Amino acid sequence: MSNCDRTPQLKSLMQQAGISSFKALSRAAGVSERQILRLRRGTLEQMPLDVLLKLCQVLKIPLSELVASFLVPSLSPYCPLSPVPSPQEIADLKKEYERSQLQLEQQREILLQEFQQSSLQLLESLLLQWPTAAQKAQENPQLAAVKILPLVQKPLEKLLQAWGIEAIAPVGAELPYNPQLHQLLEGTAQPGEIVKIRYTGYLQGDKLLYRAKVSPIG
Incomplete structure (x- = not known):
């Protein structure tokens, strides 16, 4: 042609x-x-x-x-x-x-199934133990929450680690305010002023997923 x-x-x-x-x-x-x-x-x-x-x-x-x-x-x-x-x-x-x-379309379906399977493996302990723990908590309202917390925390940490997701800072941490990483819940703050982490945010490599929510100190 x-x-x-x-x-x-x-x-x-x-x-x-x-x-x-x-x-x-x-x-x-x-x-x-x-x-x-x-x-x-x-x-x-x-x-x-x-x-x-x-x-x-x-x-x-x-x-x-x-x-x-x-x-x-x-x-x-x-x-x-x-x-x-x-x-x-x-x-x-x-x-x-x-x-x-x-x-x-078939490849997308296969990839989705593989993703779901790998995620389920990381959350296996939570899926198996959480329903029993929740039932025990309903039967005994005095059961300390700290005893149930590891059932949620450890699988979640494992999943985030597998996906390369890191917390910006732990809840309660005090550090200089960075408007690119932090979102003020109340009041005002200038970059560099000390703020307190109320809700943690997350990074995946260099990509910001969620800004940490912070409050000014004093």
Whole structure:
């Protein structure tokens, strides 16, 4: 199939999806700029299906529309006429797309099941012992909460450790106020002033999940 300039069609789709540049499209879709150049040159038939699917997802269009935009001959003076793909070729691409979508859905389901299984293993002691402990607490209101606390605390700590999640600081700690990590529950505080942790926050690596809730001292 002859090469032609499909840049105007791609720019139009990018504008509709709010994508400002080819480099931004490359990053968002997770495909190389070489593949995007192939699309612009009208050589879609040479591109891997997984690349086309990624571009469809970012551009928010079905595969059939991508095929129509980049395989069907354009009236642009930069694009000489080329053979129109047969209905069978388009139908085959559609079937391949549907098959790939089904595979992706099955992979998501498998990953979800594996995630749930690994989490259940970390919480095993809590799942097995907590119902009995809760029943004993209902039967004996005088039962000290400190005896039940380890049933919750240890599995939770193990789960957070497995996920790489760390507390910003323990409850009750006093430390300099950092507005990026701390949220004031009341009053005011300037960065560097000592505050007290009321509810701990969490970090996952360099990512902030929840800011710790703090109160000014004095």
